[in-house]
Amino acid sequence: MEHLLLGLIITITIATxxxxxxxxxxxxxxxxxxxxxxxxxxxxxxxxxxxxxxSSLAEFGIVFLMFTIGLEFSISHMKSMKKEVFVYGGLQVLLSSLLFTFLSYEFFALEIKTAIVVGMALSLSSTAIVLKVLNENGDIHTGYGRVTLGILLFQDLAVIPMLLMISIFTSENASVSELLINTVISAIIVFIILFIVGKFFIERFFDWVTASDSEEIFLASVILIVIGASVVAEYFGFSFTLGSFIAGMTIAETKYRYRIEADLVPFRDILLGIFFVTIGMQIDINIVAEFGLLILGLVVSIMLIKALIIFISMKFFMQNRSAIKSALAVMQVGEFALAIFSLASINNLINMQTNQIMIVTIVLSMILTPFILKNVKKIANIFFKEPIQLRERALVSTGYQNHVIVCGYGAVGKLLVERLKKKNILYVILEHDVKLVDSAIEKGEESIFLANAARKSILEHFDIKSSMAVITTINNPHQLRLVAENISSFGEEINSIVTVKNKSQEQSISDLGIMHVINRRETITDLLATQICAFKVLSNK
Structure with a gap:
């Protein structure tokens, strides 16, 4: 069974x-x-x-996953997520690490260094499983999805000092200050290479590649960028996934992001499948049989403790319902913890038996995660009910004719609705942010509904084919694309109007056959130019 190809054939057959x-x-x-x-x-x-x-092949499944996630979160988008990444993520990792370290030291009589390693590892969650399921469920752009992503991104960053901590515990020659200085220098170099060079090079590189008019060459160049960025990050002591995520964020600023995402999805899913296969291969049946009750107790305890820490720390920043969903999403222990325990075991910080027990515990928590995420709304309803008023209103609101469907209730959407009211035009507002919906209802708005316009069933429910027009005023470029694709799927006869912020967003939906695309930046510029010309004419008189 040493032959890799034969192993892959058997693996794929059984998996199928x-x-x-x-x-x-x-x-x-x-x-x-x-x-x-x-x-x-x-x-x-x-x-x-x-x-x-x-395992090496499977690791690239996570690499491609993080790259496609990076494509959805540009540098400007990440700036808007500072709170989710550094506040929510920082709180989760710090509080979880401290509590698990204390419990390991006091109740399991582990040495302080071992307890710190265990505490740090247990604070991490499964980026691969959580992001895969959130993408499949379409929850990645919801409120709790953003919080979950922010926490997971901070955890990926936190892996670096965690691995550094193991090096400090086991190093006999290098001083702590020397290790810290080397890490900072490496971080600066990675930043310069991936951000600065990528910003001025990547789009020109893809322009040159697409001139060949070859899909194969374009796909090969994308894979080159992904693997190249991962190797650069790994060479300087960081994770493969961090490098691929930064590469994805850089490409998100270019016009090629959607094409690249579509091309890479098959590779990502196949390699992720192999990654999860390798996770299953780490389960030791003998350890499960010998320490079954202990492992079961650890799984339940660790997941409940993590969920409580996250919920209690998050409830001060958001609604209880969003806090509990975020807690449920990242309550498991993840794949990076396996790497940390493996390294700690090699360096004799934990013994082999403890390592095997923790591996099985982690894998079982990962197995439970898809079931939890698939039923996250039902579980959240047990603790905090979804507003019944919103659900009932959405269910009975059918039978519209010659109405305007407004997708998005941000600043532009609110102004548009005010104009429609003054002209006595029948309208409905579809907004997926529960806070905006609640706020509008409190102010007396009766035609707003908590709904995701990117779903075909939603637009069918609100009679899109009988509407006078469908107007999209969404700012998020990824969500805008999804909604525009959904509207386009109903055919060319739909009077579709989409507002975009700039030329880049306009180009991203140019292939969808939207009837009217209004570029806000260009429209304002044209109005200003017209107004200036009018002033000039008046001054000449």
Whole structure:
């Protein structure tokens, strides 16, 4: 079984059979891949070399996942997420690390260095599973989705000082100050290479590649950028995933982001599947049999403690319902914790038995995650009910004719609705931010509904085919694209109007056949020019 190709064939065959069977019971594919790994590790005797090769290949699944996530969050978008990343993420990692370190030291009698490593590792969550499921559910751009992403991004950054801490604990020669200085210098170099060079080079590079008019060459160049950025980050002591995420953020500023995202999705999903298979291969049945009750107790305790920490710290910044959903999303322990425990075990900071118990505990928490995320709204309803008024209003609001559908209730949407009111035009507002909906209802707005206009069933529900016009006033470029695609799917006869902030957004939806695209920046510029010309004419008189 040493041959890699034969191993891949067997892995894909078992994964296909298992997932087809599990899908009949609506069980997520992530679970199927993990069980595939468990099956092949028990039936076949994979050599250590094949396992390592498979793990190396699988790691690029997370690399491509983080790259596509980076594509959705440009540098300007990340600036707007400072609070989610550094405040929410910082609180979660700090509080979880401190509490788990204390519990490990006091109740499990671990040495202080070992307790610190365990505490840091348990504070991390599964970027791969959580982001995959949030993308599939369409929740990545919801309120709790943004918070979850922010926390996960900070955790990825926190892996760097965690690995540095292990180096400090085990280093006999290098001083702490020397290690810190080297890390800071490396961070500056990575920033310069990926951000500065990428900003001025990547778009020109893709312009040159697309001149060849070859899809194969374009795809190869994209893979080159992703792997190249990952290798640069890894070379300077950071994770592969951090490099790929930064590369994605850089490309998000270019006109190629949507094309690249569409091309990479098949590679990402296949490699992610292999990654989850390798997770399943790490489950040791003998350890489960011997320490089953202890492992079960650890899984439940760790997940509940993490959820409580996140909920209590988040409830001061957001609604209770969003806080509980965010807590449920990141209550598991993730793949980076496996890497930390592996490194700690190699450096004799934890013994082999503790390492194996923690590996099985982490994997079981990851297995539970897709089920939790798939039912996150139902679980949240147990603690904090969704406003019944909003659900009932959405259910009965059908039967419109010759109305205007306004997608988005931001600044532009509010002004537009005011104009429609003055002209006595029938309208409905679709807004997916519950805070904006609640605020509007409190002010007496009766035609606003909590709904995601990117879903086909929503526009059908509000009779898009009988509408006078559909006007989109959404600022988020990714959400704008999704809504525009949905409107376009109803055919060319829909009177669609989309407002965009700039030329880049206008180009991103140019292929969708939207009837009217209004560029706010250009419109304002034209109005100003007209007004100046009018002043000039008057002054000449």
């Amino acid at each position: 059979v298992v997932n087809v069977f599990l899908k009949k019971f609506d069980i997520p594919t992530v679970i199927g891949y993990i069980f595939t790994g468990l099956i092949i590790s028990q039936i076949f005797n994979f050599g250590e070399e094949s396992r390592e090769t498979l």
